[in-house]
Amino acid sequence: MTSKRQSVTDRIYDALKQEIFDFALLPGDRFTEQEVAQRMQASRTPVREALSRLQRDGFVTVMFRAGWQVKPFDFEKFDQLYELRIFLELAAIKKLCEQQESPALDSLKNFWLVPVKDRLSHGPTVREQDEAFHCQLVEACGNEEMAKVHRNITERLRIIRRIDFTQAPRIEATYKEHGKILRAIIKRRTLEAQRLLQAHILESQAEVQKITLHMLHQARQT
Amino acid sequence: MTSKRQSVTDRIYDALKQEIFDFALLPGDRFTEQEVAQRMQASRTPVREALSRLQRDGFVTVMFRAGWQVKPFDFEKFDQLYELRIFLELAAIKKLCEQQESPALDSLKNFWLVPVKDRLSHGPTVREQDEAFHCQLVEACGNEEMAKVHRNITERLRIIRRIDFTQAPRIEATYKEHGKILRAIIKRRTLEAQRLLQAHILESQAEVQKITLHMLHQARQT
DNA sequence: TTCACTCATCATGTATGCAAGATGGTATTC
DNA sequence: GAATACCATCTTGCATACATGATGAGTGAA
Numbered sequence: 001m002t003s004k005r006q007s008v009t010d011r012i013y014d015a016l017k018q019e020i021f022d023f024a025l026l027p028g029d030r031f032t033e034q035e036v037a038q039r040m041q042a043s044r045t046p047v048r049e050a051l052s053r054l055q056r057d058g059f060v061t062v063m064f065r066a067g068w069q070v071k072p073f074d075f076e077k078f079d080q081l082y083e084l085r086i087f088l089e090l091a092a093i094k095k096l097c098e099q100q101e102s103p104a105l106d107s108l109k110n111f112w113l114v115p116v117k118d119r120l121s122h123g124p125t126v127r128e129q130d131e132a133f134h135c136q137l138v139e140a141c142g143n144e145e146m147a148k149v150h151r152n153i154t155e156r157l158r159i160i161r162r163i164d165f166t167q168a169p170r171i172e173a174t175y176k177e178h179g180k181i182l183r184a185i186i187k188r189r190t191l192e193a194q195r196l197l198q199a200h201i202l203e204s205q206a207e208v209q210k211i212t213l214h215m216l217h218q219a220r221q222t
Numbered sequence: 223m224t225s226k227r228q229s230v231t232d233r234i235y236d237a238l239k240q241e242i243f244d245f246a247l248l249p250g251d252r253f254t255e256q257e258v259a260q261r262m263q264a265s266r267t268p269v270r271e272a273l274s275r276l277q278r279d280g281f282v283t284v285m286f287r288a289g290w291q292v293k294p295f296d297f298e299k300f301d302q303l304y305e306l307r308i309f310l311e312l313a314a315i316k317k318l319c320e321q322q323e324s325p326a327l328d329s330l331k332n333f334w335l336v337p338v339k340d341r342l343s344h345g346p347t348v349r350e351q352d353e354a355f356h357c358q359l360v361e362a363c364g365n366e367e368m369a370k371v372h373r374n375i376t377e378r379l380r381i382i383r384r385i386d387f388t389q390a391p392r393i394e395a396t397y398k399e400h401g402k403i404l405r406a407i408i409k410r411r412t413l414e415a416q417r418l419l420q421a422h423i424l425e426s427q428a429e430v431q432k433i434t435l436h437m438l439h440q441a442r443q444t
Numbered sequence: 445t446t447c448a449c450t451c452a453t454c455a456t457g458t459a460t461g462c463a464a465g466a467t468g469g470t471a472t473t474c
Numbered sequence: 475g476a477a478t479a480c481c482a483t484c485t486t487g488c489a490t491a492c493a494t495g496a497t498g499a500g501t502g503a504a
Binding site: 005048049052053056077080081083087088091143144145146153 | 270271278286306310313366367368371
C-alpha cells in the first residue's frame with residue numbers, strides 16, 4: 001500500500017544501498033552519476049538525489065566534479081559506531097526496565113525464547129533477525145528519535161557484521177545470549193541485562209574484528 | 223578558507239536553516255520551492271537539494287506535489303530529543319572520566335571557570351556558548367559519530383532552547399552548573415559529573431517547558 | 445629520461461522544460 | 475441551500491541542457 005508512493009528516487013536509493021550491502025559496489029569503488037542513471041534507467045536528477053541521501057547516511061562521498069565513491073572501510077569509524085550502538089542499547093534497556101509494561105517485547109519473546117528445535121540455522125537469516133532484535137529493543141523503549149539513530153548505525157555496521165554469523169557456534173551463542181538478555185529485562189534486572197547486552201555486542205564486535213584483520217592480512221599478502 | 227567551496231546549495235541550506243532558527247519561517251508555515259528560489263536568487267535545483275537536506279535533518283517536510291512545510295512544533299519529539307541528548311552526554315562524561323588526559327577540555331575550562339567579573343551576561347551569546355559547552359564536551363570524548371548525532375540534536379532543540387537564557391538568574395545558574403560539572407570531570411568523579419549534568423539539562427528542559435506551556439496557553443486564549 | 449605545461453575530455457553543479465497529480469473554486473444537481 | 479463533480483491553476487518529480495572546474499594524456503624542454 002505504501003509502495004505506490006515509491007518515487008524513482010526512492011527506488012534508486014534502495015537499489016544503490018542494496019548494491020553496497022551486497023558488495024556489488026565495493027568500498028572504495030568510484031562511479032559516476034551517468035553510469036548509475038543508465039543502469040537504473042533514469043535521468044541524473046533522481047540519481048543525484050538518491051546519492052545525496054546516501055552521502056548523508058554515510059555510505060558514499062562525492063568528489064567535487066570528480067565522481068562518487070563508496071566510502072572506504074574505516075575501522076576507527078566502525079569502532080565508534082559500535083560504541084555508540086552500545087550506549088544507545090544500554091540506555092534503551094534502562095528505559096525498558098523502568099517501564100511498567102512493555103508489550104512491544106512480546107514479539108521478541110516469541111521469536112527468541114523458543115526451544116532449540118524451533119531455532120533457525122541459516123546464517124544470513126539469523127543475522128537479519130539479530131539486527132531486528134537489537135532494533136526492536138530500542139524501538140520498544142518508545143523513543144522514536146533514538147530508534148532512528150540506532151537504525152542508521154545498524155545499517156552502517158551491516159557491511160561488516162555480515163562477516164559474523166557464518167559459523168554455527170555464533171548462531172547458537174546468539175540465541176542463548178538474546179534469551180538471557182530478554183529474561184533479565186522481563187525480570188527488570190537492569191544492570192544484569194545491560195552487562196549481558198554489552199558483553200554480547202562486544203563479543204560480536206571482537207569476532208568481526210578478528211575476521212576482518214585476517215582478511216586484511218590476506219589482502220596485503222596478495 | 224573552506225568558504226570557497228560553498229555551493230549555491232550550501233548557501234541556501236544555511237540561509238533557510240537560519241530563517242527557521244530566527245522564526246522568519248515559523249513552524250507550520252507552508253512555502254514553495256519557487257518562492258525560495260526567487261528569494262535566494264537561484265533556480266529550483268539547489269533549492270530542492272537544500273530542502274531535501276533540511277528534511278533529512280528534521281526541519282521541514284514535503285507534501286507530495288503540494289508544497290513544503292516547516293515542521294510544526296512537536297513537544298513529544300522535543301522530549302525525546304532531550305532524553306537522547308542526556309544519554310549521549312552522560313556517555314560522553316563516562317568516556318571522558320575514563321581517559322587519562324583530555325586536552326580538549328582546556329578551552330572549556332578557560333571559558334567557564336572564570337571569576338564572576340569576567341562572565342558574559344548577554345543572553346543570546348550565553349546560549350550560544352552553552353550549546354558550545356555541551357557540544358565540545360561530547361567532541362572531547364573522541365567519538366566523532368557521537369558528536370555528529372549530538373550536533374544534530376542540538377540544532378533541532380535550538381528553536382525552543384532560545385526561550386531559555388532570557389533571564390539573568392538562568393545565565394548565572396548556567397555558569398555555576400557548568401563550572402561544577404567541569405570540576406567533577408577534572409577530578410574524575412564520573413557519577414557526580416553525570417548527576418550534575420543530568421540535573422543541569424533537566425532544569426533547563428523544565429524551564430523551557432514551563433515557558434512554552436505558558437506561550438501555548440496564551441496562544442489558545444487569543 | 446623526467447618534469448612541467450597545455451588542452452581536450454569528462455563529471456558535477458546549476459538552470460530550465462515538461463508531465464503528473466493535488467488543490468481550491470465554481471457550477472450544477474438534488 | 476448543500477453537496478458533488480469538474481476544471482483551471484499550481485506544485486512537485488523527473489528529464490534535459492548548459493557552465494564550470496577537475497583530470498589525465500600528450501608534448502616539449504631541461
